[in-house]
Amino acid sequence: MNAPLESTLWDILGVIEPQRDDWLIRQRIVQELQDVVRTIPNLRGATVEPFGSFVSNLFTPWGDLDITVMLDYGSYISVAGKKRKLSLLEDVLRALKEKGGWWRLRFIPNAKVPILKFEKGCPAISGDISIDNLGGQMKSKCLFWLNQIDGRFRPLVLLTCKPAIFPPFHALYPTNVVDDLTGVRETAEQSISDLFHANIRKYIAGRSRTMNRSSLSELFVSFLAKFSTISLKARDFGICPFTGQWEEINNNTRWFPRTFALYLEDPFEQPANSARAVSVRNLDRIQEVIQRTQLAILSPSLSWIDIHPLLVKPELSRVILFRKQNQNSGGQMMQLQQQQQPQIRKHVHSLAPVIAARVQNARSENQLRGWRDGTRHIHELSSKPKQETASNNAVSKESNAKKWRKRGIQQQQRGDVFNSKQQLWRARSQQS
Template sequence: MNAPLESTLWDILGVIEPQRDDWLFRQRIIQELQDVVRTVPSLRGATVEPFGSFVSNLFTPWGDLDITVMLDYDSYISSAGKKRKLSLLGDVLRALKEKGGWWRLQFIPHAKVPILKFEKGRPAISGDISIDNLGGQMKSKCLFWLNQIDGRFRPLVLLVKEWAKTQNINSPKFGTLNSYSLSLLVLFHFQTCEPAIFPPLQAIYPTNLVDDLTGVRETAEKTIADLFHANIRRFIADRSRPVNRSSLSELFVSFLAKFSTISLKARDFGISPFTGQWEEINNNTRWFPRTFALYVEDPFEQPANTARTVSVRNLDRIQEVIQRTQLTILSPNLTWIDLHQLLVKPELSRVILFRKQNQNGSGQMMHPLPQQQLPQTRKHVHSPSAPVIAARVQSARPENQLRSRINGNHHIHGLSSNPKQGTYSNSAVPEESNPNKWSKQGMQQQQQQQRGDVTNSRQQLWRPRSQQS
C-alpha cells in the first residue's frame, strides 16, 4: 500500500464529502423549482424530481444538480415528444426569468436530451433541467444500489471525479468525459480487477432496463428494484467468490494502470459494464457503424455510448493525463505537494492543510505551503468558492470522524418516486455511521455483513412511500 497516497486520498475525501447543508441546499433548489413549475399552466400536475449524482449519492458539494420535470400521465409511464419537451422547457425558462434569482439560464435544444441550464444560490450551484427523464432516475438509483455490494465504490468514484476535474478531463462540453462515464469506468474497474469486486451487470439486471419502464410507473419501478436487489443479495451471499481486500490507494493506482493505454485500446475495443469486459468493436454489431473515438456502453440502455462527446484529440490527452498521474504517484520521490497538485485544485488543498494543522489526533502535522507557491488556476463553477471553503473549515472534524462518513451509507429515503406524492422531504440527509467502518478491521466486518440480507440495509432510495417501512 502506498501510505502517502492512502493518507492523502482520505484527506481529500474528508473535504469533498457532502455535509448536511449541501443536501439541504439542493433540496431547497428542487422545492423552489417545484414552486415555479406550479405557476406554469402547461405543466399542471407535473412534479420536480432529482436524478444523477444527487440520487446516486456520488456528488460533491460543488457538483451539478440534475433535475427532471415529470409530467402527469395519471400514474402511467409516458414521455413527451422532443418538440413538446422543447416547448415546455421554453415555458420553464420564461417562468424562471419572471421569478428571478435563477442565473446563467441557457437553453440547449440540440442536445440528445434537451436541457435548460441554470445556476442558483450563493455560492452558485449549476444544474440541468430536463423533461420526463425517468430513465435517468432509474440509472441513478441502480448506481446507488450497487454500493451495497462494496462500500469502496462511492469513495473511489468521488476521488476519480475530483481528479478528473483537476486535470480538466471531466467536461463533455469540451470533448472530454462526463461524470456518468467516469462512474462507469470505476464500475468497470471493479468488475475487471483481480479478484473482481462487482459482477458483470447482466448478472444483476439481465435485460435492457430502460426498455422495461412501461405501464404503471410504481409497478415498473418496483419490479426493477426487486430484481436488482434479489440479484445483489445472491451475489453477496456467494461465499465461494474470492474477496478483494485492496486498499483505496491500491484501487486508485490499479484504475490508472488499467486505463493508461485507453487511447490505443479504444481503437479496437469498447468498454462494456453490461458484460463486464472489453468488447471487440468489429465483433459487436450493436456499435455499428463506428462513429465515436471511445465507447463506454451504458449498461442500462444498450447500446447507448456514454462517452460519445469524447474526441480523438482529447482521448489522446486523457491517456496522457492518466500516464502522467501514474508516473508521478509511482515516483520514489513522491511528496504530498505532488499529490495535491495532481488530485485537487489549490483551494481544496488549502482546506486540507488547514485541517491537518488543526487536527487533534495522532500523526505528524503538515505545514502549509506558502500560498504563492501553490499553482494558480482559474476558478469555475465546479471549484468551491470562498464561502464553501469557509464552511468546510468551520466544520472540520478529527480524521477518525471524517473517515467514518465515507462509507457509502448515506441515504435519502425521504425522496419519493410517486408522481402523485411530494417531491422530497427534509429527512433526505446523510446520517452518521460506524466510526470503525473504514478501519482495516471495520472493512472486514463490513464485508462479512454485506454477505447478509441486503433488504435490511439502510440504503433505501426513491422507493414509493407505499413501499417504505
Template sequence: MSSYSPVEQTLKTILPLINPTKDDWAVRFHIIEDVRDAVETVESLRGATVEPYGSFVSNLFTRWGDLDISIEILTGSHISNTAKKQKQSFLADVLQALRCKGTCRKLRFNSNARVPFLKLEHNLQSITCDISINNLLGQMKSKLLFWINGIDGRFRDIVLLVKEWAKAHNINESKSGSLNSYCLSLLVIFHFQTCVPAILPPLKELYPGDLAHELKGVRTDAEKHIEGTCAVNINRFLDNRSRASRQWNRSSLSDLLISFFAKFSDIDVRALEQGINLFSGQWEDIGSNMAWLPRTFALYVEDPFEPPANTARTVTNNHLTRMADAFRATHNILASSDNNQATLLATLIRQDRLLPLTKSPVRNSNMPGNYNRIRPQVNRAVPSPSQSHQIPYTTNNGRSNKANMVRPMQPNHNQAQQIWRARPNT
C-alpha cells in the first residue's frame, strides 16, 4: 500500500496522539516514587525494592496505559520464592500504607487471583496501577518484549495501534472476558512471525529455555544468563537478515495493520481446533498439544515465556465472537477503496481521545529525554542487550541503522528499568 494512502496517512495522524509524551513518562515515574514512599513506611517490607514492569518497561504503553509495579522482597542475593499467603499479607500492609498516604483512590485487593495484586487509580491523570509481590518473572517478560521491540521499529507502532483499536472496540479488558494488553502484544509478535517474509523469528530462536523455571538461584546470575543468551541470538538473527536483505519484509504500517486484522478475522472458527504457539511461531492443533487438553478455554495464546500458561484464559465464547466480528469489520473498512479519514479514525481510535489531544501540541516521545525526577534513589540500572552487546535497531522500512548501534531505538531504557529501593525506616 502506498505511503500516501488514506490508511497510512491516518496511522501517521494517530501515532503522535497515542504515543506517550515526556510528561506521561514523568507522571509514571512520580507514581513509582509515590508507591516507594508508601512501601518504606511498612515495617514488614523493610529493605524491599519497588520495580516497574509491564508495558512501561517494554516501552509498549500508550498515553493512557496502566502501570505495573512489583515489590521485591530481598533474601540476600538469591531469587525469593514467597508463598501466596505471605504475598497476601504484604499486600494488605501496602494497602493500608497507601490509604494513609491518600494519593490514590479505588483501591482494590485481588487476594485470590493467581498472582495476588492491588489495583488502584492514582490521582495523577487517573493512571491505573497494579502492584504485586516478587514478580520477577513479569519483569523479565517485560525486558524480553523490550529486546524484541528493538529488532524492528514497526513492531512498537503496530502494538500501540492495536491496543488503541482494542480499547475503542471494548475488547481490551480481561476481567470482562476479552483480551489483556500482554496477549494483544503477543498477537502482534505472532503476526510478525507469520508474515511472508517473516519479520520476527519463532521465539525459541531468541530464548530456547523455559524462562519461568530458569529464574532461580542468584538473581544477578540468572538475569545475566537470560540477557546474554537473548543478545547473542538477536544479533545472530539480525546478521542473518542483513545477509539476506533481498528477502526483508518492507511492508508499510498500513499493510501490516490490514493483514493483522485479516489474519485474525476468523479467529472464532479457527480457535475451535487450533491455538497460537509463539515459541514455535505457528498455529498448533489443540489435539496435538497435551498441555492444552482437555480443551477448556475459548482461545489459546500460549505464553512463550511461561508455557503452558494461556494468556487468553479469560476470553469467553461470547467475547471471542465479538472479537472476530471486530477484526472482520475493521479489515473490511481498512481494505476498502472507499474510505476516508473520518471513517478510519472512528474505527481505530476512541473519539474522546481526538478532540482534547488535537487542541494542544502533542510531542512524540520516542525519545523522552532525561526527565529530572523528584528524587528516585537509583541503586542499579539493568542494561539491555542492545546496549551491552550493541544490537542495532531497524527503521520502519526494516533497514538496520548501523550508525546508531550503541543506542537503543526506544526511549532511554535505563529510565524505565531503574530500581527504587526503599530507605530503612528511622
C-alpha cells in the first residue's frame, strides 16, 4: 500500500463528503421548483423529482443537481414526445424568469435529452431540468443500490479490477433496465428493485467469490494502470460494463456504424454510448493526464504534501493543507485561514466559497470518523516492524472488507430515508 497516497485520498474524501447542509439545500431547490411548477397550467399534477448523483449518493458539495418534471399520467408509465418536452421546458423557463431568484437560465433544446440549465441557492448550485426522465431516475437508483455490495463504490468506482469488486452488470440485471419501465409505474419500479436486490444478495453470499481487499490507494493505482493507454486501446475495443470486459468493436454489431472516439456502453440502456461526447482530442488529453498522474504518484520520494496538488484543484488543496496544519499545530489554523481568505474570496465561481464555509463551520467528530479511521490505520501499519507487515496486512484487509460492507449498508439505510421523503414529495404534489 502506498501510505502517502492512501492518506491523501482520505484527506480528499474528508473534504468532499457531503454534509447535512449540502443535502438540505438541494432538497429546498427541488421543493421550490415544485412550487413553481404548480403555477404552470400545462403542468397541472406534475411532480418534481431529483435523480442523478444526488439520488445515487455520488455527489459532491459543488456537484450539479439533476431534476426531472414527471407529467401526470395516472398510475401508468408514459413519456412525452420531444416537441411536447421542448414546449413544457419553455413554460418552465418563463415561469422561473417571472418568479426570480433562478440564475443563469439556459435552454438546451438540441441535446439528446432537452434540458433547462439553472443556478440556485447560496452557495449557488447548478442544475439541469428535464421532462419525463424516468430512465435517468431508475439508473440513479441502480447505482445507489450497488453500494450495498461494497462501500468503496462511492469513493472509487471500478468495475473491472482483479479480483472484481462488482460482478458484470448482467449478473445483477439480465436485461435493459429502461426497457422494463412499462405499465404501472409503481409496479415496474418495484419489480426492478426486487430483482436487483435479490441478485445483489446472491452475489454477496456467493462462497466462490474471491474478495478484493485492496486499499483505496491500490485500487486507484490499478485504475490508472488499466486506463493509461485508453486512447490507443479505444481504437479497437469498447468498454462493456454489462459483460464486465473490454469488447472488440468489430465484433459488436450493436456499435456500428463506428462514429465515436470512445465506446462506453450504458449497461442500463444498451447499446447507447455513455461516452458519445468524448472527441479524439479529449481522449488523447485524458490519456496524457492519466499517464502523467501515474508517473508522479509512483515516485518513491513523493510525500503526501506533494500528491494532493496533483489530484485536486488549488482551492481544495489549500483546504487539505489547512486541515493537516490544524492537526499538527492546533490554534494556528485560524491564523492561516485568515491569511488565505483574501485569496479564496477571489474565486467567486470556484469551489472555494463552498469549501471555505465547510472549513470554517467545523463538523462533528462523527462526520470526520471515516477520514480519521483511514489515516490512523495507515500510520499504525507504517509504524510496525517489516516482519509483521505481511501477516497483519491480511488481517487489516479483512477488517477493511467488513468495514466497506458495513458502510454500504449504512448508505443504503440513508438512501431508504431519502426515498421515503421523495415518495412523500410526490404524494403531496399529487394531492395539491
